[in-house]
Amino acid sequence: MKNHVRELRGEHGWSQAEMAERLDVSRQTVNAIETGKYDPSLPLAFKIAALFGQPIESIFDPGE
Amino acid sequence: MPRFSEKAYRRHVWVAMAVYVGCMLVLWPQRLAVTGTPAKVVLALLPVLPMLYLIGAMMRRIRDSDELEQRTHLVALGVATMVVGALSLGGGFLAAAQVLTLDGTILIWVFPVLMASYGMTRWWVARRYGMDGLCEASGVPTFARLLLVAAALGLGAFLFRRVLGDDISLLYGLALGLGLASALGAGMHWLSGRRRDGGAP
Numbered sequence: 001m002k003n004h005v006r007e008l009r010g011e012h013g014w015s016q017a018e019m020a021e022r023l024d025v026s027r028q029t030v031n032a033i034e035t036g037k038y039d040p041s042l043p044l045a046f047k048i049a050a051l052f053g054q055p056i057e058s059i060f061d062p063g064e
Numbered sequence: 065m066p067r068f069s070e071k072a073y074r075r076h077v078w079v080a081m082a083v084y085v086g087c088m089l090v091l092w093p094q095r096l097a098v099t100g101t102p103a104k105v106v107l108a109l110l111p112v113l114p115m116l117y118l119i120g121a122m123m124r125r126i127r128d129s130d131e132l133e134q135r136t137h138l139v140a141l142g143v144a145t146m147v148v149g150a151l152s153l154g155g156g157f158l159a160a161a162q163v164l165t166l167d168g169t170i171l172i173w174v175f176p177v178l179m180a181s182y183g184m185t186r187w188w189v190a191r192r193y194g195m196d197g198l199c200e201a202s203g204v205p206t207f208a209r210l211l212l213v214a215a216a217l218g219l220g221a222f223l224f225r226r227v228l229g230d231d232i233s234l235l236y237g238l239a240l241g242l243g244l245a246s247a248l249g250a251g252m253h254w255l256s257g258r259r260r261d262g263g264a265p
Binding site for chain 2: 024025026028029031032035037038040041044
């Protein structure tokens, strides 16, 4: 699954560590999500969407 | 609620290991000198206490982990359980066939093998998710820590060789096992560094 987490984080000027703290996850988990190595659970995806103030489908793209 | 960091967890591990080694070097050899079953039981089970403390720290670490970390813990614990189960099954059949002679003391190795399998599997699973290195908080690679513990165990065994008697082989075995794991870790660390420098995926 593709996502725009890295771009959105960059727009907000947050480091991975800062974003991890806001989401209450580890920095490595943020990195794994950004690189597409890990697809977050629905609750975490909602948390990310709420953090950026955008709907989930505009951040996560299930692809084909 | 603040998360139970890797750094705090490792501090608890060091405390548990220090107490364990202290028990093994100072109190464990006394079990043969004492008379009476209750005293023997107490001395024999003393090394289990720091391991229970370690299990408590592990449970807290896993409980406070995020969803991805919990996944890596779960996979690692599952694989470690299967490894120990398979080794026990194989060893049990070999003993039943009288190919190997195993006594009850082999059970001492169950927990260390479980922890070693768990650690290695978790490292491997974490790498798959790009969580390179599980010790970023301090910057000291795991293989260096293992080497330090192996050296401490080897030195302790050498210094206390007169007190330990036959038990010295257990400590030397542990030191050798940790030394080999450290060498393996150093090799993998070197390989991943080369892959990074070479720009390979």
